[in-house]
Amino acid sequence: MASLVLEKVNAGYGRLQILFDVSFQVPDRQITVVVGPNGSGKSTTLKAIFGIANVYSGRIVFDGENIAGQPPHRIAKKGIAYVPQTDNVFAKLTVGENLKMAGYGFPEDQIRDRVEEVLEMFPILRERLGQKAGTLSGGERQMLAIAIALIRRPKLMMFDEPTAALAPKIALEILDIIQRLRDEHGITILLVEQNAKKALEIGDRGVLLVGGRVAFEGGARELLEHPDLGRMYLGLVAEGAKQQH
Amino acid sequence: MLSPVYIENSLLFTNTLVMLAVGLTLTYMTTKVPNFAHGSLAMVGAYALFTLAAVVFGKELASFRIGKPLGLGFAAAFLGGALAGLLEYLLVLRPLGRRGSTPLGLMISTLGVDLILIGVLNIYADILRGMNPVTGTARDWRLKAYVLQKVAGLSLGLWLSFGILVGSLLALYLLLTRTRFGIAMRASIENPALAQVLGVNVDMVNMVSWVLAGGLAGLAGGMMAFAERLNPATGSIEVVAVFAASIVGGLNSLAGAVVGGYVVGLSETILTKLVGDLIGVDLVAYKRAVPLIFIIVTLLVAPEGLMGIEWRRSLSRLARRLTKTGRR
Numbered sequence: 254m255a256s257l258v259l260e261k262v263n264a265g266y267g268r269l270q271i272l273f274d275v276s277f278q279v280p281d282r283q284i285t286v287v288v289g290p291n292g293s294g295k296s297t298t299l300k301a302i303f304g305i306a307n308v309y310s311g312r313i314v315f316d317g318e319n320i321a322g323q324p325p326h327r328i329a330k331k332g333i334a335y336v337p338q339t340d341n342v343f344a345k346l347t348v349g350e351n352l353k354m355a356g357y358g359f360p361e362d363q364i365r366d367r368v369e370e371v372l373e374m375f376p377i378l379r380e381r382l383g384q385k386a387g388t389l390s391g392g393e394r395q396m397l398a399i400a401i402a403l404i405r406r407p408k409l410m411m412f413d414e415p416t417a418a419l420a421p422k423i424a425l426e427i428l429d430i431i432q433r434l435r436d437e438h439g440i441t442i443l444l445v446e447q448n449a450k451k452a453l454e455i456g457d458r459g460v461l462l463v464g465g466r467v468a469f470e471g472g473a474r475e476l477l478e479h480p481d482l483g484r485m486y487l488g489l490v491a492e493g494a495k496q497q498h
Numbered sequence: 499m500l501s502p503v504y505i506e507n508s509l510l511f512t513n514t515l516v517m518l519a520v521g522l523t524l525t526y527m528t529t530k531v532p533n534f535a536h537g538s539l540a541m542v543g544a545y546a547l548f549t550l551a552a553v554v555f556g557k558e559l560a561s562f563r564i565g566k567p568l569g570l571g572f573a574a575a576f577l578g579g580a581l582a583g584l585l586e587y588l589l590v591l592r593p594l595g596r597r598g599s600t601p602l603g604l605m606i607s608t609l610g611v612d613l614i615l616i617g618v619l620n621i622y623a624d625i626l627r628g629m630n631p632v633t634g635t636a637r638d639w640r641l642k643a644y645v646l647q648k649v650a651g652l653s654l655g656l657w658l659s660f661g662i663l664v665g666s667l668l669a670l671y672l673l674l675t676r677t678r679f680g681i682a683m684r685a686s687i688e689n690p691a692l693a694q695v696l697g698v699n700v701d702m703v704n705m706v707s708w709v710l711a712g713g714l715a716g717l718a719g720g721m722m723a724f725a726e727r728l729n730p731a732t733g734s735i736e737v738v739a740v741f742a743a744s745i746v747g748g749l750n751s752l753a754g755a756v757v758g759g760y761v762v763g764l765s766e767t768i769l770t771k772l773v774g775d776l777i778g779v780d781l782v783a784y785k786r787a788v789p790l791i792f793i794i795v796t797l798l799v800a801p802e803g804l805m806g807i808e809w810r811r812s813l814s815r816l817a818r819r820l821t822k823t824g825r826r
Contacts, residue, residue, distance in 0.1 A: 267598065303695065329697035337695065343688050354685050357678065358697050401696070 256281040256409055256441040257302070262311035262321070264301035270309065271297040273465045279409070279458070284435050284442040286456035286473055288449040290486050294465040295445040296338065299411045302443075303335045304328050315409065330358070334407035338414045341398035344387030348378055348397060351386050355404035364404070371400040374430075392423035399430060410434060411443045416451070424448065428455050453477040461485055500771060506645075506656050510725035512763025513659045514540075517666065517718035518736070519743035519755040521711035525583075526749050527687045528707040530601060531591060534608040536715055536740060537733030538615035539582050543716020544728055545619060545636075546578025547571040552633045553626070572662065575720040576713040583712020586611050587705055612734055619730035637730070641723040655724035662717055667756065670710070674752075683707065739766060742789030746796050748803025757804055762792050 257279035265271040271294045279285045287295050300306035302313055304325040313321040320328055329335075343351050352371065356364030372379045375396045381389060386397055395415055402410055412431065416424035432455050434440045446452035453459050459476030461469035468485045469476055476482065522536045533539075548571075555567040590607050599607070626636035644655035674680035686693040686703040694700050715733075722728060722736075739762060747758025766788040774781030800807050 305691070305694070324699075325694040326697050326699045329695060335695050337692065340689055340692060343685055343692065345688050346685070350681075354681055354693075355696055357682055357685075405696070 256315065257443065258312075258314045259298075259302070260312040260314070262298075262301060262313060263309040264297060264306050264311075265309070266297075266306055271306070271465050272301060275311070275462070275465070275467055277460045277467055277470045279441060279443050281441055282435060282439050283457035284431065284444055284455060284473075285458040285460060286449075286452045287443065287445045287460045287462060288447075288452065288476075289462035289468075291447075293462040295462055296413050297465075298462065299335060299413050299443065299445055302328075302411065303333065329405070332406075332408035333411065334402035334405055334409070335411045336398050336402050336413065336415060338417055342386040342389075342394055342401065345385060347383050347385055348389070349382040351397060351401055352378075352404060355401040359405075367404045367406065371403050374403070375400050391419050392426065395419065395423075395427055396430070399427075399434075403434075407440065409441045409443065411445075413445050414447050415444070416446065416448055424451070428452070431455065450477065499775070500768060504771065505768065506653055507725060508764060508767035510645075510656055510659050510721070511767055512760055513663045514718050514721045514725055515736070515739055515743050515763040516756050516759030517663055517714055517721060518740040519747065519759040520667065520670070520752055521714035521718070522740055523744045523747070523749060523752055523755040524707050524714075525711045526744065527752070528683070528704050529587075529591065529595075531604045531608065532741070532749075533586075533711075534605065534737060535586060535612035535615055536711070537735070537737035538612050538619070539579050539586070539712050539715035539733070540719035540722060540736075541619055541728070541730055541733040542582040542615065542712075542719065543575035543579035544719030544723055544733075545622060545730070546574040546716065547720045547723070548626070548633075548636065548639060550574040552636075553629070556632055572717060572720050575716040577716070579716020579719065580709045580713035582615070583708040583710075583715065584705065586712070587708035591708075592701070592705075612737075616731050616734055623730050638727050639723070640727045641720075644724055653724075659721050659724055662721055666714060666717060670714075670752070673710075679703075679706070738786075738793075739763070739789040742792045742796075744803075746792050746803055748805035751803065751805035754803050754805035761804070762789055765792070 259278075260276050262272055262275045263270060264275075275294070275298060277285075287298060289295050297306050301308050302315075302320075304320075304323050304327070308321045311321060312319045315331060315333060318331070320331065320333075325335075343354060346354065349368075352368045353364060356367060359367070377393060378397060378400060381393065386394065389397060399415075415427050415431070419427065428451060431442055431444065435442055444452055444456065453473045453476055456473035459469065459471060459473040460467060461476060461482075463485060469479065479485070518536060518540060521539075522533060525531060525533050525536075550571045551567050586608070590611055591604055594604055594607055623636040626633040641655065644658060645653045647654040649657055672680075674684055682693065682698045683703050683706070685696070686698055686700045690700045693703075719728075719733065722732065726732065743759040743762045744755050745758070746761055747754025747756065766785045767782075770781040770785045770788060796803060
């Protein structure tokens with residue numbers, strides 16, 4: 254069963270269209286990885302789903318409801334969490350204040366319980382509770398960003414290049430955390446990654462975007478091992494390589 | 499030598515400036531729009547107070563005594579300013595913002611709002627003037643009775659001015675730090691995109707900030723009536739000093755607005771008098787230039803304002819330079 258379905262989505266920013274008839278599915282409790290060259294529309298896809306980019310036409314169906322064009326604060330309440338690539342924590346607030354802010358809209362006692370749960374998952378954050386988030390290391394900041402998203406107990410988590418600018422060891426830790434979110438918590442993951450190889454190795458499904466269009470949709474391993482992957486990245490192989498499973 | 503009356507008037511003016519600067523900074527922090535109509539929002543509040551006192555209660559403003567009318571008058575001032583701020587946001591700034599207006603365009607639109615408000619208030623003042631003798635002072639009025647009446651050696655107006663200012667700042671502080679909405683507002687100020695992602699309706703936060711800023715401006719308008727004679731354009735004339743206070747303190751800091759307000763306000767009034775007396779020149783006549791000088795110097799030397807300076811680093815750098823100079 255697909256948790257999230259995009260049907261012929263055309264989206265962009267103002268008059269600048271980035272996505273052209275993008276259609277793919279994000280199955281429930283699986284990791285779907287979106288890869289592609291720079292400027293292919295990967296981040297825009299997440300932003301379109303979350304209501305940050307303009308959706309000109311098409312449907313984005315989550316749990317049976319078309320959420321295309323709804324404002325971000327409404328989509329956040331439907332069980333979708335979005336972890337942006339940059340500016341993903343409140344740098345001037347402490348770690349504790351960030352986690353409290355993450356529970357905006359929930360009752361105080363629920364927020365307390367959820368903060369405790371994420372601190373169990375990320376013990377390092379417990380040691381940094383009184384520290385300003387802007388002074389955390391890159392890896393710690395990314396963990397805090399994930400913790401912020403987890404406070405809301407989402408059904409679907411969308412990550413925009415979570416390993417960008419991180420040391421390789423820390424990047425692997427972050428990807429490991431994402432796997433655990435799927436395996437231990439049953440959360441559906443939509444992962445946009447520049448590091449295609451590492452991401453597809455942990456993914457279940459793979460989507461290749463080139464020039465704002467879907468060039469491939471299928472199994473993650475299948476995409477990773479596709480003989481034309483390099484050429485698809487360059488847009489040299491178009492419709493012939495696109496598969497639907 | 500400064501007379502007690504001069505010092506009191508300076509403090510009355512400065513308290514008003516602080517109140518206005520806090521509201522201006524609040525709207526700039528949330529929506530990044532410098533509101534040139536902020537002074538006129540204060541006049542909307544002032545005339546709401548005048549309307550309640552002179553029209554509803556039929557009190558002559560010159561002999562206006564404390565009591566229910568004044569309390570209700572300031573409540574009306576807050577509500578009048580708040581409503582004007584809300585309308586400015588809903589009818590002008592939000593539609594223009596949604597149409598992709600640049601920050602410069604939005605800033606210029608506030609100039610337009612200022613001119614409209616001055617025109618409307620002038621028409622309203624003329625209507626009031628023609629009503630009856632009590633409202634006949636609508637183009638030139640002041641809450642003088644409160645300045646003449648003394649309590650513990652200070653004018654009642656000064657006590658009220660401090661009371662309203664401190665009470666308002668305390669209420670704002672509690673709102674921003676102890677309420678969930680206040681935390682959402684701080685989050686929206688710092689990172690509106692992330693706040694949206696967490697379910698905060700940033701548009702609602704922006705709207706409330708304009709309501710609050712308008713309300714604070716309205717209160718400032720009432721406080722201004724303790725300090726000087728008011729007409730519909732008084733607020734617009736003072737807006738340069740308000741901007742100076744916000745810029746000196748730091749446009750992204752509410753605490754900075756308080757500090758900047760006192761620095762600019764007291765410099766414009768007390769410092770010009772002291773220096774003028776010292777050098778034998780009437781500098782008070784040129785006091786309007788003081789805010790402009792502050793704006794230029796701040797933007798040249800420390801554009802982030804006093805609260806944006808890393809004092810520890812700057813002072814230790816200065817100490818090192820002085821030590822090196824001393825050794826030579």
